[in-house]
Amino acid sequence: MPSDRDKPVVDLQLDRAHSARIYDYFLGGKTNFLADRLAAGSVLGVFPAALVAARVNREFMHRATRFLAASGMRQFLDIGTGIPTPPNLHDIAQAIAPDARIVYTDNDPIVLAHAAALLRSTPEGRTAYVQADVTDPGGICTAPQLLRTLDLTRPVALSLNALMHFVTDDGHDRAHTIVETLKDALPSGSTLAVSHATPDFAPEAMGEIIKIYADAGTSLQFRSRAEFARFFDGWDLLEPGITLSHQWRPADPADATHVTDAEAACYAAVARKP
Template sequence: MSEHETVVDLQLDRAHSSRIYDYFLGGKTNFLADRMAAGSVLGVFPAALVAARINREFMHRATRFLAETGLRQFLDIGTGIPTGPNLHDIAQGVAPDARVVYTDNDPIVLAHAAALLLSTPEGRTAYVQADVTDPEGILAAPRLRDTLDLTRPVALSLNALMHFVTDDGRDRAHAIVETLKDALPSGSVLAMTHATADFDPEAMGKINEIYADAGTVLQFRSRAAFLRFFDGWELLDPGVTLSHQWRPDRPEDATHVTDAEAACYAGLARKP
C-alpha cells in the first residue's frame, strides 16, 4: 500500500441500513450483522421484502417519468448498495445525455461505486461520499459541481432516506430538505419516499427498536409530516400515495399490496 492510499473501515461488525436494504432486495453485499438485523425485522414485519421491492420500483418509475418529461440532471442522495438497474440506468435509458450524481455515507458503497459510474458516452455520472445531514457539503462537493449545473433543473431523489434522520426536537429533517430545495432552480423536482407507522404502529415500533439496537436511529413520519417536505412546491399527479400506488405500470399493481405492507409514502413535486 502506498503512503497516499487511505484505509477505509467498512464496519462489517455492525449492521448498516444500506446493507440491510441490500439484503431485502436480494443483493449480495451484506454481512452477518446485516443479515441478523434483517432477520429480526422480518420476524416482526414479514412484508419488509415486499416493501423494499415496491419502494425500489417506485424509484424506477419516477426516474423514467422525470426523464421522459425532460429532466436531464439527477441528484440521488442515500444511494445505497448498487442494485441494477440503478437510477442512471433508467435515466440514461430514456435520455442518454442525462447526468447523475450519487451520494451515500456508507463506506462500502464507496467500495462499489464503480458500478454507479458506468455512464453512457453522452451523459455522465459521479459519486460523492457524503451524509445527508450535511447538505451544504453535498451541494459544495467539487464532483457534484463538475457534473451538475445547478442553474438548470435537477431531479432530487430522496428514496427511503429521511426516516434515518431524527428531528431531535429541532425539525432537523425538514430543515435539511429545505436547504437542498433552496439550492435548486425553478423546474426542479423532488422525488421522495418515506416509511410510516400510520398503518401498523406496533410492528413499526418494534422495527425501530431493532435498528436502534444495531446503532441506527429511525423516525417514521405521518402523512402530514411527509407532506411538509414538499412545502412551497407543486405536487405532481397523483399527489402523495403509498409507494406502489404512484403511477403503477399496471392498474393491478396498485392493489396487490396492502397499505400496511407498503408502509411507505411516495410523492413528486416541482419547484415553481
Template sequence: MSEHESVVDLELDRAHSSRIYDYFLGGKTNFLADRMAAGSVLGVFPSALVAARINREFMHRATRVLAASGMRQFLDIGTGIPTAPNLHDIAQGIAPDARVVYTDNDPIVLAHAAALLRSTPEGRTAYVQADVRDPEGILKAPQLLDTLDLRRPVALSLNALMHFVPDDGQDRAHDIVERLKSALPSGSTLTMSHATEDFSPAVMDKIIKIYGETGTRLQFRSRAAFQRFFDGWELLEPGVTLSHQWRPDHPEDATHVTDAEAACYAGVARKP
C-alpha cells in the same frame, strides 16, 4: 491507486442500513451483522421484502417519468449499494446525455461506487461520499459542481432516506430538505419515499428498537408530516400516495399489496 480503490473501513462488525436494505432486495453485499438485523426486522414485519421491492420500483417509475419529461440532471442522496438497474441506468436509457450525482455515507457504497460510474458516453455520473445531514457539504462538493449545473433544473431524489433523520438536535429532517430545495432552480423536482407507522404503529415501534440496537436511529412519519417535505412545490399527479400506488405500470399492481405491507409514502413535486 485511484480514489475509489483506496482502503476503506467497511465496519463489517455492525449492521448498516444500506446493507440491510440490500439484503431485503436480494443483494449479495451484506454481512452477518446486517443479516441478523434484517432477520429481526422480518420477524416482526415479514413484508419488509415487499416494501423494499416496491420502493425500488417507485424510484424506477419516477425516474422514467422525469427523464421522459425532459429532466437531464439528477442528484440521488442516500443512494445505497448499487442494485441494477441503478438510477442512471433508467435515466440514461431514456436520455443518454443525462447527468447523475450519487451520494451516500456508508463506506461500503464508496467501495462499490465504480458500478455507479458506468455512464453512457453522452452523459456523466459522479459519486460523493457524504451525509444528508451536511447538505452544504453535498452542494459544494467538487464532484457535484463538476457534473451538475445548479442553474438548471435538477431532479433531487431522497428515497427511503429521511426516516433515518430524527427530529432532535440540529439535524431536523424538514430543515435539511428545505435547504436542499432552496439550492435548486425553478423546474427542479423532488422525489421522495418515506416509511410510516400510520398503518401498524406497534410493529413499526419494534423496528425502531431493532435499528436502534444497531446504532441507527429511525423516525417514521405520518402522511401529513411526509407531505410537509413538499411544501411550496407542486405535487405531480397522483400527489402523495403509498409507494405502490404512484403511477403503477399496470393498474393491478396497486392492488396486489396492502397499505400496511407497503408502509411507505411516496411523491414527486416540481418547483414553481
C-alpha cells in the same frame, strides 16, 4: 496517483448489522453478511412484509426516474444512494435520455467501496459520486464533483429515496430544514422525489423495527402523512400527489392491488418547483 497501499484502511464492521446491507438483503442483493441477515430476520419477525416494502419502494424510484426522464429532466441528484443494486438510477435515466447527468451522494464507506458500479455512464452522459452526508446539504450542493457534473442554473431532479427516515429530529425540525436547504439550492423547474417509511398503518411493528435498528447503532424516525407532506411545502405535487409507494403511477394499475397499504408502509410523492 496514490497506490492501493497508500489508501486508508476502512473498517466496514462486517460483524455488525448495517442499514445499507440490511436493505441490500431485502432487495435480494449479495452485499450483506451474517450480522445483516440476522437483523433482517428480526425485522421480518415483527414485519413479515419488509421484503415487499423494500421492493415496491425501489420500484417507485424506478418509475419516478423513468417518468421524469421522459418528461425532459436531464440532471439528477440522488442523495442516500445506498449499495448499488441494478438497475440503478442512472441506468433508468440514461436508457431514456443517454445524455442525462447523475450525481450520487452517500456518507457511507460501504457505498464508497462499491461506487465504481455507479460510474458506468453512457458516453453521451455523465455520472459522479460525492462522499457526503445529507445532514450537510450545503456541503453537497457546493461539492466540486457535483458542480463539475450538474449545472445548478438548470432544473435538477432531486431524489431522496428511503433516506429521510434515517434523519431524526432530536427535538428540532432537522429533517425538514435539511430538505428546505436542498430545495432552495435548486432552480425553478426542478423536481423532488421522496419516499419515506410511515407508522400510520402498522404502528406496533414500526416501533419494533426502530428498536432493532437502534440495537444495530442506527437511529430511525418514521413519519406520518402530514409530516411527510411538509417536505413538499411550496412546490407543486405532480399527479397522483401523495400516495403509498406502490400506488404512485404503477406501470399496470393491477400492480397496486397486489400490495396492501400496511405492507408498503411507505409514502411517496414527486413535486416540481414553481
